[in-house]
Amino acid sequence: MNEDKKKQIPLRLSPKLYEDLAAWAESDFRSVNGQIEYLLTECVKQHKKTGRYVPDLKETEETP
Secondary structure, X not given: OOOOXXXXXXXXXOHHHHHHHHHHHHHOOXXXXXXXXXHHHHHHHHHHHHOOOOOOHHHHOOOO
16 A cells, blocks of 8 residues: 555544543554554554464563
8 A cells, every 4th residue: 555645444432442542642652543553553563473463471471
């Protein structure tokens, strides 16, 4: 997809999910839209890498 012409899609979110995303976006200095795009991009990268859309908890847990 041409990066200059991003696809626009309607997205419906619950008020609670939007509030959580907005708070997260603010802490990461992003807009809500930018945060959603970032999260989706990371999710797709993970899926391409591992075939899953979330990392295995065993892979992300640090052992003492």
